[in-house]
Amino acid sequence: MAAPEQMWQCQTTNCGYIYNPDKGDRKGKIGKGTAFEDLPEDWKCPICGASKKAFRNLGTA
Known part of the structure; x- marks a missing residue:
């Protein structure tokens, strides 16, 4: 599993999607x-269509 500093979480209301580089984004055609x-x-x-700017690095939490 990726380290927290490699994962990013969407900060929009009611979303919370976490981008994990180990999994990529199949829907967005982003490879592992x-x-x-x-x-x-x-x-x-x-999940919600937010831009990259809406994400925060979990390693800085």
Whole structure:
């Protein structure tokens, strides 16, 4: 499992989706092993559609 500093959580109301690089994002066609920082700038949360700016790094919690 990825370390907390490699995982990012969506901060929008009622979402809480966690991007885990070990899993990628099948819906967004993001392969396993893709770091959050390497996601395309136009990538959106697969649950609520929020932009990358709505995510916070879990390692800084």
